[in-house]
Amino acid sequence: MSWTLLNPATTRAELQQPFAEQDFAYCQALSEALLKTPQSRDFPDLIALGFWLRQANLKPLLAPYQQGQFIRQPLGLVFHSAPANVDSLFVYSGILSLLCGNKNVIRLSSRSGGSTAVLIEKIRALAATFPAQNARFQLVQCDYNSVELKALISTIDGRVLWGSDQAIQAQRQLTLPAHARELNFGHKFSLCLLGAEAVLAADNTEFQQLVQLFYRDQLTFAQQGCSSAKAVLWLGEVAQVQQAQQRFWPALTELIEQKQPLNSSEQYQALATAQQLIMSSEQQLMLTQQQSISRLAVHTLEPVFINQHQGCGLFLELQLSNLAELNPMLTQAHQTLTAWGVEPSLLKNWLMAAHTGIDRVMPVGQALSFSPDWDGVNLIEQFSRKVVCAF
Amino acid sequence: MLIEREPYSLNAAEKQPLLLSELNELTGYHQQHCQPYQQLLAAQWPAFVEANQTAQLPYLAVRLFKQLKLQSVPDAEVFKVLYSSGTTGTPSRIVLDSTTAAIQSKILVKIMQHWLGKARLPMLIIDHPAVIKDRSNFSARGAGIQGLSFMGRNHCYALNDDMSINFEAVEQFCRQFGDGPVFVFGFTFMVWQFFIQQLKQQQKTISLPQALLLHSGGWKKLQDQAVDNSTFKQQVLAQTAIHKVHNFYGMVEQVGAIFVECEQGHLHCPTYADILVRTPGNWQTAAVGEEGVLQLLSTLPRSYPGHSLLSEDRAVLLGEDNCPCGRMGKYFHILGRLPQAEARGCSDTFSPSAKPEAAL
Numbered sequence: 125m126s127w128t129l130l131n132p133a134t135t136r137a138e139l140q141q142p143f144a145e146q147d148f149a150y151c152q153a154l155s156e157a158l159l160k161t162p163q164s165r166d167f168p169d170l171i172a173l174g175f176w177l178r179q180a181n182l183k184p185l186l187a188p189y190q191q192g193q194f195i196r197q198p199l200g201l202v203f204h205s206a207p208a209n210v211d212s213l214f215v216y217s218g219i220l221s222l223l224c225g226n227k228n229v230i231r232l233s234s235r236s237g238g239s240t241a242v243l244i245e246k247i248r249a250l251a252a253t254f255p256a257q258n259a260r261f262q263l264v265q266c267d268y269n270s271v272e273l274k275a276l277i278s279t280i281d282g283r284v285l286w287g288s289d290q291a292i293q294a295q296r297q298l299t300l301p302a303h304a305r306e307l308n309f310g311h312k313f314s315l316c317l318l319g320a321e322a323v324l325a326a327d328n329t330e331f332q333q334l335v336q337l338f339y340r341d342q343l344t345f346a347q348q349g350c351s352s353a354k355a356v357l358w359l360g361e362v363a364q365v366q367q368a369q370q371r372f373w374p375a376l377t378e379l380i381e382q383k384q385p386l387n388s389s390e391q392y393q394a395l396a397t398a399q400q401l402i403m404s405s406e407q408q409l410m411l412t413q414q415q416s417i418s419r420l421a422v423h424t425l426e427p428v429f430i431n432q433h434q435g436c437g438l439f440l441e442l443q444l445s446n447l448a449e450l451n452p453m454l455t456q457a458h459q460t461l462t463a464w465g466v467e468p469s470l471l472k473n474w475l476m477a478a479h480t481g482i483d484r485v486m487p488v489g490q491a492l493s494f495s496p497d498w499d500g501v502n503l504i505e506q507f508s509r510k511v512v513c514a515f
Numbered sequence: 516m517l518i519e520r521e522p523y524s525l526n527a528a529e530k531q532p533l534l535l536s537e538l539n540e541l542t543g544y545h546q547q548h549c550q551p552y553q554q555l556l557a558a559q560w561p562a563f564v565e566a567n568q569t570a571q572l573p574y575l576a577v578r579l580f581k582q583l584k585l586q587s588v589p590d591a592e593v594f595k596v597l598y599s600s601g602t603t604g605t606p607s608r609i610v611l612d613s614t615t616a617a618i619q620s621k622i623l624v625k626i627m628q629h630w631l632g633k634a635r636l637p638m639l640i641i642d643h644p645a646v647i648k649d650r651s652n653f654s655a656r657g658a659g660i661q662g663l664s665f666m667g668r669n670h671c672y673a674l675n676d677d678m679s680i681n682f683e684a685v686e687q688f689c690r691q692f693g694d695g696p697v698f699v700f701g702f703t704f705m706v707w708q709f710f711i712q713q714l715k716q717q718q719k720t721i722s723l724p725q726a727l728l729l730h731s732g733g734w735k736k737l738q739d740q741a742v743d744n745s746t747f748k749q750q751v752l753a754q755t756a757i758h759k760v761h762n763f764y765g766m767v768e769q770v771g772a773i774f775v776e777c778e779q780g781h782l783h784c785p786t787y788a789d790i791l792v793r794t795p796g797n798w799q800t801a802a803v804g805e806e807g808v809l810q811l812l813s814t815l816p817r818s819y820p821g822h823s824l825l826s827e828d829r830a831v832l833l834g835e836d837n838c839p840c841g842r843m844g845k846y847f848h849i850l851g852r853l854p855q856a857e858a859r860g861c862s863d864t865f866s867p868s869a870k871p872e873a874a875l
Contacts, residue, residue: 388795389853392808392827395798396576402558403551403583411559416796420558 126265127272130232131248133259140225140260142196142508143186147223150250150257151177157246167239168344169212176494177219185496186223186504194510198225199305200281202507205295207287208233212243216494217284217503218261224507227260229276234265268294280304282507307506309350309499312459313430316341316353316488317447320360320368322465334464335375337489341462343385344492347435351460351484351491354433355425355440357450359466365443377415380437386416390436394418397434404428425453447474454481459499464488517814518618522626522785523842527835530844531569534789537814538572538822539565545820548587552820570791570800574810574823577607577768586610588818597658599767607767612818619771619815620662626773626785627666630761631727637692638667639685639723641701641710641730643674656702659731662770667698678709682719689721696725699757702732707747714754727759729775735852744780764849768821769813774847781838781846788813790845792832793825795853806831806850827853 140147155177164170175181189196202221206214218230232240244263251258266273277283277298282305285292289310300306316338326334342352358365380386386394398418402409405428410421417437422429429440444450447470458481463471471485483500486493496503517525517533525533542563545552556563556573566572579585582605586593592612599607611619640660647657664670671688675681688697701710706728714720728751737747748760764782765773772788784790791800792807801807809830816822829850838846 386796387854388808388829389855391795392576392825392853395825396578399555399559399576399579400582402555403579403585405554408554409558410561413559413798 126234126267127270128265130244130263130265131251131258131261133255133262134251135255135259137227137259137262138256139198139200139227140256142198142225143190143223144225146254147225147257148179148182150254150261151182151219151223152179153250153253154246155179157249158243161242161246163242167212167242170239170242172492173212173215173243176216182223189504189508195513196224197509197511199507199509200226201279202226202228202282202284203231203277203280204228204284205231205286205291206233207291212239213286215243217286220496220503221282221284221507222257222261224504226282226507229262229264229280231273232263232265268298274298283307285309305506307501307503311431311457312350312499313355313433313457314351314353314460314462314491315355315357315458315482316491317357317359317461317463317466318368318372318488319463319465319467320358320364323368323372324364326465331371331375334488335372335379337464337487338376339379339383339385340489341491342439343380343383343437346386346390347437349492352435353460353462353491354435354438355422355429355442358441358443359445359447360443361445362443369441373414373417373419377417380416384416386437391416393434393436394438397432397436397438401429401432401440404432425450427455430455430457447471448477451478451480454478456481459483460491461485462488462491517787518622520786522629522787523783523844525786526843530786530789534812534814535566535569538569538812541814541817541822542566542572544817545587545822549585549820551583551585552587569789569812572812572823574825575820577766577824577826580607580609580768580819580821581605584608584610585821586819588612592818597767597770609767609770609821610819615816615818618817620665622771622785622787622815623662623773624665626775627663630729630775631666631698632696635666635668636696636698636727637669637671637688638664639671639673639688639697639699639726640664641673641699641706643676643678644672645676656732659702660700663700663729667700673701674705674709680710680713680717685721689723693721693723694725696727697723699723699726699728699755701728701730703730703734703747703762704732704736706730706751707737707742711747711750711754715750720754720756722756724756724758726755726757727761728755728757729761729763731763731765731773733852734849738851766811766826768824769811769816771815772813777838777840777842777846779838779840781833781840782849783838783840783842783846784844786844787815790830790832790847792830792847801832803832803834808853809847809849829853 158174284307286309412419594613595611597609762776774782789812791810794807809826809828835845
């Protein structure tokens, strides 16, 4: 029933012209605050966010949206709901919406901690210097059934829900005004595609780089980011794939041994999940435990894997002779495909024919980089109105 | 068969070969009678035929009993289904046929008799009488109390339904039986919070100098209050004059072959059960004195594949056959639960009906 504003407004929130200088300045100030604070060292997500918020990044990113024959106007009042444990994700959609000129209310989970606490502190500290931006970027903690939330939702122009499918469905119980737009970013499952031949042919430098980039994508958040791969697809013939696996996994486990990204609970989770998948699968799976990670050989991606796979260092592995073999396994839940050592034209041609699933195909190493195009939706277009003027 | 032997009578040289052969036999049995278990063996231990030592036996993460229906008997032979307390999340579901249920009871009695003697003693239960009537709360606490009630007579419940002490009943029990041996049982947290602390606050003491207090159910809530085992024992002695205080460790997934704490403060494996400690990550067995995750072996589970389980408890093996208390077998400490793996990604762990954890 609670309702707590974390950075109370000192001035009335007013809609702005999209991409206003003062809004970029606010982002820049937040960026500097995040990159300067020693606390960020413990949170790689805050460093990444700090870099993303720089004017030098945001201005070129948004430049394409400032041209064209439309007059761009803000959508209005936008409500964003952050997932419980993703520490900084809410800022990306909130900031893009702010830059589109909107007024924003962002609901944070009361269970959020860690890097979110640092973010809240930095945002509060900017309120005095940027009262207008602060008023348009309101952070709130509240229950799903709070009276204030219900009242707010009945007045908004757009709603953005991030989180588990369950959390999204629960929040959809609150009715939006008829005209309001709704964007939902639910549970996703991502994949990594490695070309076996290229892995075998890579010289040592290239190969070590691949291992580092793969590690960054998958293990920065214990394989729990929605765009971190939970399945590794090996493109190549069986024998070749086996050789490539024998080169790849020992190198990765060596890096994991050095960096120790997984605690004992996560290691237990990986083992328990592997056993659960094995025992509930319709296929006979094969488990290889390689130091602190588990590899599970599968013949096909079953829909149950999407919800049962909990990350924490468990990799499903699938050998593909041909990319098209993947198509019948894909569902709307399959989001990012990171790829390495696969011919770009091959990828593109395949992607044109894969009508279900896969929202983005990125090079290995860029799984976690945020873009205004997310889950097949362009956030800038959604956060603004394109006004037609025929004169 | 180990179940015919006394609970702490066999040294490693006598016990290990018998244990190994019975567990090998059980592994083969569950492989044949439980399809998911067969799939697990084929996936994780493809070359497994027979273990040469217990460390080679396949093991199952204990949480799988929450996620899957695992049984090695046809539905028609199911006698009883046990559920774990389930204060958080889904409860475990343990399928018993009449043979397994009977063996569990028989072994529990055998272990208890070692500590309590063969005669049934007057029994003081540190709980309220409704705990075995309330179906919704029945699962763990009620079943535990009902299971152990067999071991006593003249049962007296020490608490009222509102968790206050029923002084009239307790005082009458002490008057009637306080001079002789009695059996006191309760769950660790209940004993501490609703009995010992209340006695202390009200500046009351009772006198049961020949009693044996047996308690179980986890230390988490007491650790949160910085209460360790020795503080617990001191306070119990001060308020009740009970100096024989024994914790025991067990789980719904392996009912019967429980691990009771000796006079030295060590949890002991009975003849029918054994433990291993594994290092998270590589899952190799850890050396004596080295911390790891506790694996539990029991020769009792036949109706479900629960004879070798990887628990979620951290533990350390202290030794085998050489505890100063003189009992044979391995002895160990429990160091607490593995912390919940924190969700760090976009797939958060929202639960719309999450209730605050019940009092126990």
